[in-house]
Amino acid sequence: MDKLRGLLFGAMIGDAFALPAHWIYDINQLRETFSDYTAYRPAIRHPFHQNKPKGTQTHYGDQALLLLRSIASGEGFLLETYRQHWLHMMTNYEGYLDKATTNSLPQLRSGLKTGSASDDLGGFVMCAPLITYHFDDIALFDNLHAAIRMTHDSPTLLSAADFITCVLMELVIGKTLIESLDEIAANHDAGAAWLALARKHMNGDTADSIREIGQSCAMAFALPSALVIVLKHPDDFMGAMRDNVLAGGDSAARGMLIGMLLGASMGIQGIPQQLIDNIACRDLLMSFTKHNRV
Numbered sequence: 001m002d003k004l005r006g007l008l009f010g011a012m013i014g015d016a017f018a019l020p021a022h023w024i025y026d027i028n029q030l031r032e033t034f035s036d037y038t039a040y041r042p043a044i045r046h047p048f049h050q051n052k053p054k055g056t057q058t059h060y061g062d063q064a065l066l067l068l069r070s071i072a073s074g075e076g077f078l079l080e081t082y083r084q085h086w087l088h089m090m091t092n093y094e095g096y097l098d099k100a101t102t103n104s105l106p107q108l109r110s111g112l113k114t115g116s117a118s119d120d121l122g123g124f125v126m127c128a129p130l131i132t133y134h135f136d137d138i139a140l141f142d143n144l145h146a147a148i149r150m151t152h153d154s155p156t157l158l159s160a161a162d163f164i165t166c167v168l169m170e171l172v173i174g175k176t177l178i179e180s181l182d183e184i185a186a187n188h189d190a191g192a193a194w195l196a197l198a199r200k201h202m203n204g205d206t207a208d209s210i211r212e213i214g215q216s217c218a219m220a221f222a223l224p225s226a227l228v229i230v231l232k233h234p235d236d237f238m239g240a241m242r243d244n245v246l247a248g249g250d251s252a253a254r255g256m257l258i259g260m261l262l263g264a265s266m267g268i269q270g271i272p273q274q275l276i277d278n279i280a281c282r283d284l285l286m287s288f289t290k291h292n293r294v
Contacts, residue, residue: 002267003172004132005289010263011128012285013275014241014255015061019043021245022058022252025215027207030246037242040278048096055280058252059096060122062089065281067147068129068288077130077143083108083150098122104151113146114153121222123152124161125256129288131165135172141165156190160219163191164257171264177234180265181227198227206232206243215249222250226257237262237271 020041024030040054049058057065066089070082087108090101100123104115127147134140144165145158163184170180185192201209201224209228214221225247233240240262244255263271276282 001289002269003174003264004135005285006263006266006268006271007168007172007260008128008132008263008289009268009271009276009279009285010237010259010261011125011256012057012061012064012259012281013263013271013279014244014257014259015057015064015125015252016040016055016279017241017275018245018251018255019049019052019054019056019058020046021248022046023048023250025248027211027246027248030207030248034242034245037245038238039274052095053280055278057281059093059098059101060126060252060256061281062093062095063151064126064128064256065284067126068284071129071133072288077134077147079113079143079146079150082147083113086150100151108150114149115151117154118152119154119157119219120152120217120253121157121160121219121226121250121257122217122253123148123154123157124164124219125253125260126151127161128256128260131168131260132289135169154219157219159188159190160194160223163188163194164223164261168260168264171261177230177261177265194224195227197224198231201228202231207247210247210249215247217250217253222254223257225249226254226261229254229258230261233262235266235270237266238275241275 020043021034042054043049043052070085071077074081100116100118107115130147134143166184167180181195185195210225213225229240229243240258244251244258
């Protein structure tokens with residue numbers, strides 16, 4: 001329970017913590033603005049998430065919460081239920097619509113069950129509630145692939161999802177973070193390459209390393225960049241969150257992945273209490289993990 005709660009809270013906190021800095025690529029600006037960043041801030045005059053209150057979510061987190069509510073309403077993931085809920089929300093959404101969303105909307109409206117070909121990491125990390133709920137379900141990977149493909153129909157992203165989800169499952173049963181990464185990478189060629197790239201960069205300045213790997217949304221950049229931070233802060237949730245924000249770019253998707261891994265590794269007790277208490281969706285997350293199978 002503690003590790004699954006940690007996984008889910010870690011994902012949503014990673015997104016909310018990155019909210020005011022999301023998609024800022026200027027490292028000097030980030031260092032000036034967020035050098036002492038340890039608590040949620042609102043997204044005032046943000047070009048993508050303007051005027052969102054502190055502790056709320058980016059468009060990634062909002063879609064993750066939609067998936068959570070969809071799962072809760074049907075006592076499990078049902079693709080058609082999720083598709084209908086997603087279409088209703090995103091057709092009327094007042095937040096930022098990214099390219100994956102705008103490309104997926106007409107396809108899903110036409111009755112298709114798959115959307116854009118985007119391989120952005122956000123398409124996977126939005127599925128944290130599904131992994132949390134169905135972690136011991138034989139249909140986990142089928143459901144996960146269906147949920148991802150609905151908005152991000154990318155074989156590369158599905159491969160990344162399989163790699164990270166297998167690592168998460170090892171963490172939930174009590175294995176250590178490094179042990180889990182190495183064990184799963186040994187049987188996943190792409191995962192081994194992503195992990196090797198992260199290790200190559202883990203001893204330098206974090207922001208410089210991630211700028212070299214790539215700060216943007218695509219999985220090929222965002223996943224190994226997130227692993228750099230996880231490897232550098234395996235037992236320090238706040239340190240990882242701060243390093244992620246200061247590295248710039250798609251810090252929200254990276255933050256969700258970092259939060260999932262560290263939360264599943266350390267359990268919810270490893271996440272600073274003030275981050276748990278002050279996230280806007282706290283009660284919803286607590287209810288989901290209390291009243292469902294988690």
